[in-house]
Amino acid sequence: MDYLHIRKEYGRDLRLIGGIDLDTIRPGKPSIQQELVARVSPLLESGGYVPLADGRIREDMPLENYLCYRKLLNEIVTGTG
Numbered sequence: 001m002d003y004l005h006i007r008k009e010y011g012r013d014l015r016l017i018g019g020i021d022l023d024t025i026r027p028g029k030p031s032i033q034q035e036l037v038a039r040v041s042p043l044l045e046s047g048g049y050v051p052l053a054d055g056r057i058r059e060d061m062p063l064e065n066y067l068c069y070r071k072l073l074n075e076i077v078t079g080t081g
Contacts, residue, residue, distance in 0.1 A: 017050040025069045
């Protein structure tokens with residue numbers, strides 16, 4: 001589901017949670033960074049959005065990639081990145 005498309009169609013009245021594709025976390029930092037900047041940043045700016053990974057993190061997710069995802073997400077959310 002494309003959250004940016006949904007936001008454009010329904011506006012901020014529709015609150016959103018999730019929307020970060022787990023498949024973009026598996027490849028590593030460049031993929032994670034691209035996903036978070038392209039999707040999370042604009043949704044946060046428009047408000048009514050809680051960024052989370054879609055689904056739960058499985059045991060096959062490399063820990064390094066998960067930690068990178070959490071660090072970059074924190075930087076975007078807090079504006080420190």
